[in-house]
Amino acid sequence: MANGIFSQYPPATWEVAGTSVTFQVETLQEAGGNRIIQRERPYRDGAKLDDTGSRAKGWTLSAIFYLGGSEPGIDPDQYPDALNRLLASFDEHETGTLTLPTRGPVRCRAESYTRVETSAERDLARVTLTFVQDNEDNTTAASFTAPSARSVVRQQVEEAVFSAQQQGVWSGDLSSLTEFAAELEALINSPFEAVDQIEAKAKAIDSACARVEDAFTGASSRVPTPINQLLGLPHAVATLKGLRALRDTSRRGAAEALSSLPRIVTRTFSTTQSLVGLSGELGQPFEELLKINSGINPLLIPPGTPVRVYG
Missing domain, CATH: 2.40.30.200 (Elongation Factor Tu (Ef-tu); domain 3)
Structure with a gap:
């Protein structure tokens, strides 16, 4: 048929x-x-x-x-x-x-x-x-594994900023959050970043979130009354929850990155070295060795000089 x-x-x-x-x-x-x-x-x-x-x-x-x-x-x-x-x-x-x-x-x-x-x-x-x-x-x-904190910082920032904008609230701190998140995400996903950089960026996000939360709750005398009234709205509650989640995520993301960073050890060598030569010998980026050895001549390291490398 x-x-x-x-x-x-x-x-x-x-x-x-x-x-x-x-x-x-x-x-x-x-x-x-x-x-x-x-x-x-x-x-x-x-x-x-x-x-x-x-x-x-x-x-x-x-x-x-x-x-x-x-x-x-x-x-x-x-x-x-x-x-x-x-x-x-x-x-x-x-x-x-x-x-x-x-x-x-x-x-x-x-x-x-x-x-x-x-x-x-x-x-x-x-x-x-x-x-x-x-x-x-x-x-x-793997499809059912919760995403790592280091992979969702920027996404949570975008959600928190968008939620705040829905309430008609804008702040320089919201603008900074987007920038901080991009920088933190780049730092914590790099295998050789300095500890102080990661910690500083996580603290910057935490402080910016705290200031935005302060604006929503009316704790600051500089906040106009209409913003205080937003606190009771469902979307405002969602914004505050998003900011709290972002603060927690940035802290966890930094902690994850710091726990996985290569350990820094001090070594000495019996012959004259250079950071360029050690970079090739040890398979470690020259720029990273230069960051943790700022007090020595990178081109001429006498025998017996303590040199910091990644262990």
């Missing part, structure tokens, strides 16, 4: 839990898209868009199962045997492989079906099948 463009393509196949059914498709519809979250700000046109990933793709197929078919590659006993096996597979509750005529194989789950039989059409059923993409087969334990 197959005709039209789909008769020129391979038939569809659904395979799951040991069941495999091949059938001819009459119509094929695919649905997909992105999960876009719109966040609007007061007195600003449009909205800030957050793309949180792709929606699960879905496929809706219509097919006719009938007895005595002659299409190549398809079981002639389509009705009712093959159809019953296909619909019974919906009860397996497992991910299977759906091979589509125009797309090829996709990993998905059987979601729903409708089956229509009428007295006017003997040995024939019209069915509509819906399948939904399943990416759980490719999910690893």
Whole structure:
């Protein structure tokens, strides 16, 4: 009974839990898209868009199962045997492989079906099948691991700043937070950064957050009354929680970085050295060795001179 463009393509196949059914498709519809979250700000046109990933793709197929078919590659006993096996597979509750005529194989789950039989059409059923993409087969334990503090500082800053802007509040400290976060994230993800730089930047974020919190709670006499009134609003509470979370994250991020920094040790050498030579010999960046050995001549280090290197 197959005709039209789909008769020129391979038939569809659904395979799951040991069941495999091949059938001819009459119509094929695919649905997909992105999960876009719109966040609007007061007195600003449009909205800030957050793309949180792709929606699960879905496929809706219509097919006719009938007895005595002659299409190549398809079981002639389509009705009712093959159809019953296909619909019974919906009860397996497992991910299977759906091979589509125009797309090829996709990993998905059987979601729903409708089956229509009428007295006017003997040995024939019209069915509509819906399948939904399943990416759980490719999910690893790492996908469920909470993100490291060192990887989310900048993201939390953006969320806190945006939330404050939604309340109509702006401050130089909010502007500085974005800059501090970018610098801290770069520092804590570099393998040879100085401890004092990381600690200073984390403290700068903590202080800026504290000043913004002070503005929201009205603790400072310089804060106008309208801002104080924002404290009771749900969005203001969310902003304060975001700032507290950011302070905690920046501290943890700095702590993670400091705990993973290479240990600095002092060594002496029996022959004349240079920081350039030691950099190549030890496999350590020359710039980093120069930072921790500011009191010596980097080009001429006499024998027996204490030199700080990474252990």
